[in-house]
Amino acid sequence: MGNERIVTALFHGIETGRLANTLLFTGPAGSGKKTLAAKVAQKLFCPDLCGRCPSCTLLAREIHPDYLLIGSEGGVVKLEQARQLKAFLSAPPNSAAYKVAVLENCHNLTVEAGNSLLKILEEPPAASICILTADSAANVLPTLVSRSQVYTLTALPRAIISGVLQEKKIPENQSWFLTGYSEGILGRVLELLAESDFWQRRQQMALEIKEVLARRRDPLLSSDNWQLFPEEALDLLEFWLRDMIMLHINPDYIPVNKDLQASLEECLANCPEDKSIALLDQCAQARERLQARCNPRLVFDCLALKMWEV
Ligand SMILES: [Zn+2]
Known part of the structure; x- marks a missing residue:
């Protein structure tokens, strides 16, 4: 949805026989890369996209023998996954005219996996389409990018x-x-x-931010909670701080957290604009530390203490 132009271009490539053997779909998590890959496979297997034939049905249930989606444990593609891809593509198709393999997270390859993948892509087996996905082409090995047709999915x-x-x-x-x-x-x-618990977690998060900024709650107790869902806690805190900064600048701004505006206003009173901006900076640092696999407890202890400080 929202990326119809890319779909049209890919389908045109299929219809005119000009689809590359290797495609690279890039975009943030949740932008529809896997959905698009399945759509390409469906078009290759059933040009009418009928949705009823055995091919379409098997594909929809993710058990089509000529389609393989290879995820990667911990988000890192290892040699094992590259070998799985090679083994799958090397065998001739079962029922369809093509074999389609999707390899996720190609922005995160081990050196061995990258080398093995390059060899496969240099000499792709006949009637095989390999779809790589990554968050951004800038994070993929240039030698892989240059061998692929790249499609970038955008935000809607x-x-x-x-x-x-x-x-x-x-x-x-x-x-x-x-x-x-x-x-x-x-x-x-x-x-x-x-996710049924999300709204409750968000409500709790908002309450704790407010209490810590007002120095009414032990920041380390909040840190205990936040480090249990680190990515989401950071996202929620960042949106909260952005709302605060915008409201400091322009009181007529309609915040993302509009439904909790009363709590936001209370935070504004306890946290001036420069502190809000400094805290947003701290969030970015915390994110980098989490990505570098620092201990989440320490990361959030540090962040919560900064919020508590005057
Ligand atoms: Zn069909």
């Missing part, structure tokens, strides 16, 4: 996201928040909607 406009939420009859307050918080990534919205 607000109107599309809010349209989907309206169709799902999501209450206005939640819909407003999700539209801002998802940053145009539909997969993120759908994931949050499927």
